[in-house]
Amino acid sequence: MTALIEAIYDMVNQNQAVCRVLILENTNSTILMRMIALAKDDSIAYWRKELPNTSETDLEMMYTHLPNGMMHIVVEGYDKYSKDEIIRFVSRVVKASLPLFLIAFTVGILSTFASFVMSSATTITVDFVALYRPNMTGTEKNRYIRIGLVVSAAIIAILAQFLPTVIVLFQWLFAQMLPIIFFLIIGLFWKRNTGLAVATMALTWIVTNVWTFTSLPAVLGMENINMIWIILAITLIMQIIGNLILPGRKGYFRSDDWFESEQFAIYEREKHGLSEVE
Incomplete structure (x- = not known):
């Protein structure tokens, strides 16, 4: 076994309970891999020799985050690496951890x-x-x-x-739902503007899909910026500036809709300790 595989085997063998928890909880075992990387400085040379077609970025990821690196190679690298290369890599993963990893x-x-x-x-x-x-x-x-x-x-x-990993799908979903959170907060406490909300949703939906399914982020040199931050910035800018400039109804908790509602009456009774009978 190579230095890296031996180090992983020893670490897992000595800390089986901890490793089972890490895998079953689907937790990123970065700390474990960092310890191995620090202990075995020459291990990356083995992977460079075994997988000559692998980029330095992928090598570094496999070296410091081996479980996550395996997922990256198998899921995203099927068209970049040969079957034999992938099999050689996966076959060297500790056998006891592979079923648990696949279950997670x-x-x-x-x-x-x-x-x-x-x-x-x-x-x-x-x-x-x-x-x-x-x-x-x-x-x-x-x-x-x-x-x-x-x-x-x-x-x-x-x-x-089109989406190679589960995490990208979650980011795509959450990015499209993110503006709704701010519509709710701003609409409750500040101002309500349906047209502005629709415009914000339309723009963020377009940006989300462009950012996910096109190469524009790479063209702009922003491929390392998480899409969530882009959508958050667009949402805040449009909502804050738009509500400052455009007219709209008062926030719900500042409007007659709230003060005349049954919920407000219940709130007042509970606030003053009164029952419905009283």
């Missing part, structure tokens, strides 16, 4: 698929379809949810052809 990897995929498909189908049915069909029966709701499941599954199957 499978659970991550299933969790992502379920969260996208189930949440999309349920949200569209309950929050949108129900607005136009408020008197739906339980059977009708289930039918719409089933239709949503099929449509969402088709969408995620298409996206999987």
